[in-house]
Amino acid sequence: MKKKGRGMATIMFGFGYGEGFPDHSIASVEIEKNGKILIRTAAADVGQGVLTVITQIAAEVLKVDPDRFYIIQGDTHLTKNSGSTSATRQTYFTGNAVKEAAEELLAKIYHYASLEFRSNHPQLGVEDGKVFRHDDPENYLTYWQLAEIVEKKGERLYGEASFFPRTYAPDPETGQSERMYVAYTFLTQVAEVEVDTDTGLVEVLKVDSALDLGKAINPQNVEGQLEGGTVQGMGMALMEEQVIREGITLNPDLTGYLVPTALDSPRINSCLVENEDADGPFGAKGVGEPTTIAAAPAIANAIYDAIGVRFYELPITPEKIIRALKEKEKNAL
Amino acid sequence: MTGIVGSNFLKVDARDKVTGRAIYPDDIYFDDLLYVKVKRAPHPHAYLRKLDVSKAEELPGVVKVITATDYPDLNKFGLIIKDQPVLVGIGEKMRYLGDALAIVVAESREIATRALDLIRVEVEELEVISDPLRAMDDDAPAIHEDGNILITHYLDKGDVEKGFAGADIIVEREYRTQHIDQLPLQPEAGVGLYDEESGVIKLWVATQWLHDTQADIAQSLGLPREKVRIIQPAIGGAFGKREDISVHIHLALAAMATGRPVKLTYTREESMITQSKRHPMIIRAKTGATKDGYLTAWQVEVIGDAGAYASSSPAVVHKGMYHCTGPYNVENVRGVSHAVYTNNTYSGAMRGFGTTQMAFAYESQMDILAHELGLDPAQFRLQNAYQVGSLTPNGQVLSRSVNVRETIKKAIEMSDWKGVRVE
C-alpha cells in the first residue's frame, strides 16, 4: 500500500567561521590596458559560482559589461588569501571584498576623471565603462583610456580591499558570545513523500522551499544550490551511509554507497525571501550549507505523517521502515 | 549596465565545462609524467613493525619508493590540530585504514599498482575502536597520546532546571546519524612538479582553502611558504571534502624525490576510505514546552565520532551543539559536546558542519512536541521562531535579517499546508 505524508522543517545556520576566529577575504579589481578588467581572488569556485557572483558584483559597482572581466584565481603566488570556500562564506566575504575593491577603484576613476574633465565628482557620471561629465556625455573617456592616462602618471586604476568582520570567542564554560557568527540564514521546507508499506521504499514527491537569504545576487544559481543541497539532504535521509565496521568500510564504492539519481530526486520549488537586509553585498547572505540542512528532518517528519512511525536514526532505509511497521502492528494488537 | 546583480547572469566557467575544455587536476599531462600510488595501512589500529619495500623497488619501472625513513623530519599536518602523519614510520601507529605507509612512484599506473602488492608490512595489532562510546570508556586504549576525547565544549544560557520545571511537557529522545561521504564527483587528484633551480614545488591540485593548504604543506615539509605554489585547476565539487590535505604532500615528496612531474589520482575507494566524512553523531535532546506551545528549556548532549584524526572536529561538533534549538526562542539552554577519536575514517567538514545532524534532532523534537501538544506543527514553529531581537543559545542578539517567520509562512502558502494529521 502507498501512503502519502507531508513534513516541515525550519532551520537556521550561522555562517562564517565565527567564534572569534580570524575570518577575512582579500580581493582586487584593476582596469587593464587590453579592454579587460582583472579581478584577483583566491576564492575557490568548487561549482557553486563564486566567480560568477563576484563578476556580477564588480560589474554592478563599476557599471560595465560583465564580459569585460577576467579573473585570476586559485594561484597562491598571484592572489592573496580569500579564506576558504566553506562556512557558507564566499558570497558574503569575498563578495564584500570585491565590492569594496570595486568601489575603491570607482573612486579612483572619479578622482582621475575629475582631473581630466576639470570637474567635481558630482558633475561626473559613469555608464557602460565610460566616464563623462553629465553636461557633455558625448565627450567621454573609457576606463581603459583613463587607465592609460593614469599609467603615464605612474599610477594604476586599481582597487584592493579586505573584508574582515569581527566575531568573539565564546566563553569556554557557557558558550556565550556577543557576536558568535556574522549572520544567520534561515530555510523552511515542506517535503511530500509516498511510503510503500510493502517494500519500505520512500519516494519524495515534491519539496517546497522558502529561503531567507537577504538578496540573491544570482537567483538561478541560488536555486541551483537549493536544489542540489536538498537532494544531498534527501540522500542523508533515505539512502546514504558509509558503513564502517571495526574500522573497515564495507561499501567503498558507488555500487554500495548510494546517492540519489535523477529518477530518485523530486521536483523542488523555490521561493527566495529577499529583504536586502543583511550585511553582505547588496544585502545578501550565504546559502551554500543551509540549503542541505532542512531536507532530512522534513522528510523524516513527512514519513511520520505518512505511516505514524518516528525514526531516530538516519538513514531511514526500507528495512527500518518495514521493521518499524511490523512492530507498530504488533503493538497495536 | 545596472541590474546585473539580481539577474541570472550565466556562469563564467560554464562554457569551458560544457565543452569538456575545463581542466581538472587529473586532466594535466606531461611527456615524462610519473604515476604515484600510496600504500595504506593494512589494519585500522596497529603499530608498524616492519616495512620492506625492496621487492617493490626492484620492480622494473618503479622509480622511487618513499617511506618515513627517507624523510625523518616531516611534520604532522591537520586543519586545526597537527596530528596526522604524512607517512607512518616504523614503531609508529596507524590509526585508520587511510594512513599512508609508503609512496610508490613509477612509470605507469599499472606498475605503481603492482608495486603496492610487493610491499611487505608487518604490524602489531591493537584493539580497533569503532564506537565512540567505547572510545570514551576508561579502559579503552588511547588512540592518541592525550586520550580519546579530542575536545569538549559547553553551552549554558539561563536556567534549564527552572525551564524544565516550568514546562507542561518534556520530550527526551536520542538521535543518531551516519557516516556520510561528501562524494564530490571528481576523486582527489593532482600533479606536482619540482623546480630544482628555484626550489619551488608546483602543485596543480584542488583545495577549498588555497593559502591555508599551502601553509600546511609548507610546515609539514619544513619549507618556507613561498616554496610551495598551488595552482587551482577546475574543481569537481567539494562539499567539505577538499578542506583537508589529500594528495598534496605525497605529491610534493614524489616530485622532489624524482625531479620529474608526478600525478596522483585516488580511486573512489581510496577517496572514501582515506578522506573525511560527515560526523556520525549521537544527540540526546531534552526539550520542554508549555501546554500552549512555547518552548521553555532545551538541553543536549552531543557525541561526535571524529574518527582517527582531528581534522575539523574541534570546530564541527560544538557548532552542531550551538545550533541545538534551531531557529526558536528558548530562554534556558544547556549543552555539552564531545568530539571523540575512533579508528574509523576521520570526520571533517561537510555541508552544514555539524548543524545538519543537529537539525534532524531539533526538527524531530519540534514535530514530536507539536503532535503531543495537539498543535499544528507549522503553527508551533511559527509561534516559537526567532525575530529581530531574539537571543541565540550563545546569547547573540539577532539584530537584523531574521526572516524565519516569513519563510514558514511562504512554505505554508507554497505547499497549501493544511496541517498534518494530529493524533
Place this chain on the structure above:
Amino acid sequence: MKITITVNGEKREVETTPSTRLLDLLRDDLHLTGTKEGCGKGECGACTVIMNGELVASCLVLSPQADGAEITTIEGLGTEEELDPIQEAYIEAGAVQCGFCIPGMVLASKKLLEENPQPDEGEIRRGLSGNICRCTGYQKIIDAVKLAAKKLAGTGKLAGAGKSRGKGGGR
C-alpha cells in the same frame, strides 16, 4: 596491439594493450580529457561516450572491444565558436555547477533527444539515470534538456547560435 577507432569523425590508429580501458585510451593516449573518471565501475556516468551510436560507460569497455568503432566524446560536440544547442541549453538553464558530470550528462542528453525529441520529465529522468550529479539535484539539468528539445525542434537539428553571455572565466 594496434586498433583503429574513429573519434569525433577522425579515424585514428592507436597502439594499446588489451587491459587498457577505452577511458584510458581516450584520456592518456588521445588526451581527450573531457571524458572523466568518477568511479571506474560504471556507476556514475562521468566517463560516458557514444560508441557506435550507443551510450556507453567508457570505463567498462576494453580498448580492443572498441576496435573499428565510431566514438563521440564531448569534444566532438559543437565548436569553440558554435556550441551544440544542448551545450547552450545547459549554460542557459544554469545546469552547470562543478561540471565534472557535465560531459557525460550532455552526451546522455544528446542520445536521449535523438531517440525521443520531445521527452517528458519522466523520460528525461530515465534517460539520465546512469549519470550521477552531486551538485545540482538534477532539476536544472532536466530543465536544460527540455530547453534543448525546444531549441532543436526550432532549428531543425544542429543549428543554434552558440553565443551565450558570461564566457571568459578564470583561466
Place this chain on the structure above:
Amino acid sequence: MKESAARSGNRQGTSGGDFKDCFRPEDYFTASKYFAPESLKEAVEILEGYGGDLKVLAGGTDLLVEYYERLYEVKGWLDLKNIPGLKEIKVFEDRIEIGPLVTHTELEKSENIKEYYPVLNRAAADVGSPQIRNRGTIGGNIITASPAGDLLAPLMAYDAEFKLVSTRGERIVPVGQFFTGPKRTIISSNEILSRIIIPLPGERTYGSWCKVGKRKALIISSITLALVVKFNKERVIKDIRACLGAVAPTPVEIKEVRKRARGKRIEDLNFSELGELVAERISPIDDIRGTAEYRRDVAREIMINALEEIAEKAAE
C-alpha cells in the same frame, strides 16, 4: 549487517601480512592476450588451449568491475563480439533462441521479447542504467551468476535452457540445474554459452515482475520476483512459476507454489498464504542491500501483489 574484512574489492583488508608474492618478475610485463575469433568453433578451440586462463568477454560490464585496477591480472580475453549469430533473437515455432550477446537494451526494445516474455522484457529495462543496458548482455548476466542478476528469475520462470558448447560437443542445461551458488555455475572452463532457448509460452500466459532496490536506477536488487502463470481455457491454472532473485545463493523457484496452485482458479487461491509460503521457503542473507528479515517480509508482500496483478490481467 554482515561484517567481513575479506570483502572482495576492498583491498584495504585487515591482515597484517598482506604480502602478495604471486608475481614473478618475468610475469610482470607479459601483456594480456586478446582473441576475437570469428567462429564459435575457433573460439572453443582457443578456449580449450588456454582453459581457465582466459576470460570470456561478452559485454564486459561485470568483468571490468571485477578486475577494476587489476585488469593486468587477466592473462587473456576471449572476445565473442565477432562471432556471427550471437547477437540474434530468433523465433521458432515452439521456442525463441537468444544469442548470449543480446544486450539488455535489445531485450527491452525487442517486440518479440515484449510479446512473449514481458517479464524478461521488464527485467531487462530495470537493469542498471542506459549505459549498462547498452553493453551488458543476457549471456554475461547468466555467466556472472550473481544471486541478484536481474534476468535470472525471469529466465527461470520461463523455463529457459542454456546451450553450452566446447570442442567436445554441446549440451543443453535447464536453468534450474545451471546455477550452483553465488557466482558459480556448472559451466566448465572450456565451454561457451552459445544460446538461451526459451519455449514459447502458450496463450493465456501472464506474468508479473517486481524489482525492489534501494533506489530507482543503478542499483543491485535487494529482491526480485518473476511470476508467470499459464491458464487453460477454463481459466484454471495449468502451470505457475514463482521465481526470485537475491534471496538465496542462486535464483530460486518456489516449487511448492506450483503444487498448491495448479488446477485451481486464481480467485480460489489464498494469496496471503502463498505470500507466506514464498517468504518461508527462501533463504536470504543479511547484506548491505537488505537484511534477511526484510527480504522475507518483502517477498511475501510482492508475491501477493504479483498474484493480484495477474488476477486482474487474467480477468480482462
